[in-house]
Amino acid sequence: DFFFPAISGATTQLALLLERLLLNPHVLAKMQAEIDDVVGHGRLPTLDDRIKLSYIEATLRKSLRIDTLVPSGMPHVALHDTTLRGYDIPKGTLLMLGLTDIHNQRDVWGDPEVFRPERFFDSNGRLSLAKDVSVPFGAGKRLCAGETFARNTMSLVVAALA
Helix, strand or coil, rough: CCCHHHHHHHHHHHHEEEEHHHHCCCHHHHHHHHHHHHHCCCCCCCCCCCCHHHHHHHHHHHHHHHHCCCEECCECCHHHEEEEECCCCCCEECCCCHHHHCCHHHHHHCCCCCCHHHHHHHCCCCCCHHHHHCCCCCHHHHCCCCCHHHHHHHHHHHHHHH
């Protein structure tokens, strides 16, 4: 129940990322330069390298945001009557979070359709996870159990291919 969704999701996400890299060769060139600098030529990247591969991490985060595999989060139920942005929501209403909408908000991302991993870097050029407000694996108690596996797998595969 755990292994198949994690592998199939990571495989699909990697295919979408490869398509993005073909369309954005300048991103691939930056990834390759980072691999050459951090890993070198005598070995394959390891998980220990992942923290030093900030451009690859930013590229993966961009890919997960721009090509969200699951368009909505897990359903929730309103526990009491409430109002949200002028809409009355009765107790017991089934609520679905639109991840695609979250990941494409212009007021958050500016130009969400542009494949620009640099948006995840701060003004000092360091990877800033605080700038990543996407939730491709969900959030809270319903966070995807395969998130760490998927991120690690994608990072290793992309770093090995770059």
